[in-house]
Amino acid sequence: MDIDEIKVAVVRIEGTNCEEETVKAFKECGVFAECVHLKQFYSDMIRDNEQRSFNDYNCIVFPGGFSAGDYIRAGAIFSARLKSVLKKDLEDFIKNGYPVLGICNGFQVLVELGALPGFDEDKPISDKPMMALTINNSSKFECRPCFLKHENKGKCIFTWKLGKKEVVMFPVAHAEGKVTFPMEKEQEYVETLRSNDQIVFRYVDRDGNYSGYPWNPNGSIYNIAGICNVLGNVMGMMPHPERAFWYPYTQGRVIFESVIEYMKRL
Amino acid sequence: MIVDVYIELKEGVADPEGEATKKALRLLGFRNVKSVSSRKVFRIEIDVKTREEAEKEIEMMCEKLLVNPVIQKYKIQWVE
Numbered sequence: 118m119d120i121d122e123i124k125v126a127v128v129r130i131e132g133t134n135c136e137e138e139t140v141k142a143f144k145e146c147g148v149f150a151e152c153v154h155l156k157q158f159y160s161d162m163i164r165d166n167e168q169r170s171f172n173d174y175n176c177i178v179f180p181g182g183f184s185a186g187d188y189i190r191a192g193a194i195f196s197a198r199l200k201s202v203l204k205k206d207l208e209d210f211i212k213n214g215y216p217v218l219g220i221c222n223g224f225q226v227l228v229e230l231g232a233l234p235g236f237d238e239d240k241p242i243s244d245k246p247m248m249a250l251t252i253n254n255s256s257k258f259e260c261r262p263c264f265l266k267h268e269n270k271g272k273c274i275f276t277w278k279l280g281k282k283e284v285v286m287f288p289v290a291h292a293e294g295k296v297t298f299p300m301e302k303e304q305e306y307v308e309t310l311r312s313n314d315q316i317v318f319r320y321v322d323r324d325g326n327y328s329g330y331p332w333n334p335n336g337s338i339y340n341i342a343g344i345c346n347v348l349g350n351v352m353g354m355m356p357h358p359e360r361a362f363w364y365p366y367t368q369g370r371v372i373f374e375s376v377i378e379y380m381k382r383l
Numbered sequence: 384m385i386v387d388v389y390i391e392l393k394e395g396v397a398d399p400e401g402e403a404t405k406k407a408l409r410l411l412g413f414r415n416v417k418s419v420s421s422r423k424v425f426r427i428e429i430d431v432k433t434r435e436e437a438e439k440e441i442e443m444m445c446e447k448l449l450v451n452p453v454i455q456k457y458k459i460q461w462v463e
Contacts, residue, residue, distance in 0.1 A: 189423075189448060189449060190451060193448060193451070194448075197447065197448045200447070229451065245446065245452055246451045246452070246453055247453065248453055249451045249453040249454045251396070251397070251454055252397075252398075252399045252400060253399065254397065254399055255399070256399035256400060256402065256403040295397075297396070297453060297454055298453065299452075299453050300393070300395050300396070336397075
C-alpha cells in the first residue's frame with residue numbers, strides 16, 4: 118500500500134481526550150488520520166458525508182482518556198457499545214491483519230472487549246474478558262515518565278522498528294493499569310504470552326532492571342506495560358507513545374512509524 | 384421490581400481502595416476498624432413479571448457489562 122493510501126481512524130466517544138494528539142502524531146508521520154466518533158460507524162442519525170465504516174480505514178486506534186467517565190470500570194462502557202454494534206466488523210478487521218492500537222484507556226477498552234490478550238487466532242474477540250486492568254497498587258493516579266523495555270521478538274507490528282531489549286521512556290497517566298489475570302491462571306497466562314511472543318513492553322528501572330514500585334507504577338504482574346494479540350496486529354499499552362513524540366522526547370515516534378511501515382507492506 | 388446489584392472483588396484480588404480507606408479511618412482514630420473493602424451498587428428498576436426472569440436478565444447484564452469475571456463477582460438484593 119502506498120503511504121498516501123493509508124487511512125487511520127482514532128475513535129472517540131464522550132470522555133476520550135487523547136484523540137487529537139494521536140491524530141496529530143499519525144499526520145506528522147505522513148498518513149491520513151482523523152478522529153471519528155463511534156456513532157459515525159453505526160448511527161443512522163449521521164449526515165451521509167460523515168458516515169464511516171471500518172472498511173474505510175487501514176488502522177483503528179482507541180485513544181487515551183476517560184471514556185464514559187470510567188463508569189462501571191475503565192473502558193467498560195466504550196467496549197459494551199463496540200460489542201453491541203461493531204463486534205463482527207472489528208473481528209473481521211483484525212482477522213484481515215489490519216492493525217488495532219489501544220493506548221491507556223484504549224488498552225482498557227480492548228481488554229474489556231476481549232480483544233486482548235487475544236490468544237485465539239480464529240476468534241480475535243473472546244466472549245468474556247480474560248484479563249483486567251485494575252486499580253494501581255498505590256491506589257493513586259500515577260502520572261509521570263516510565264522506562265519500558267522492549268521485549269518483543271518481532272511479532273508485534275507496532276514495534277518493528279524498535280531494537281530488541283531497547284529501553285524507551287514514555288509517560289503513564291492512569292489509576293487503573295495493573296495487569297491482572299484470573300488468579301488460578303496467572304502463571305499459565307504469563308507463560309502463554311511469553312511463548313507466543315505477545316509481551317511487548319515491561320516496566321524497568323533506569324538501569325534496565327525489572328523493578329517494583331515506583332518503576333512499575335501500578336503493580337502489573339511480570340511488570341507488563343503492553344501486550345499484543347497472538348497475531349501481533351492488536352496492541353494495548355498503558356504508557357502514552359503520543360506524549361513522547363515531539364522534541365525533545367521523541368521515542369514514541371517509533372510506534373507510529375512501525376505500524377505505518379507494516380501498512381505499507383499490506 | 385427494584386433490585387440492588389452488588390459488585391464486589393473476588394477473594395484474593397487486591398483492593399487498594401479498601402486498604403486506603405482503612406488506613407485513613409485508622410488515622411482518624413477509628414482504632415476498631417479491622418478491615419474495609421469496597422463494592423459498587425447499581426439499583427436497577429426492571430419491568431418483568433417474575434423474580435426468576437429478573438434474575439436471569441441481571442445475570443446477563445453482569446456478564447455483558449457490570450462484572451469483569453476475572454476480578455469481580457456479584458450478588459443481588461431485592462428492594463421491592
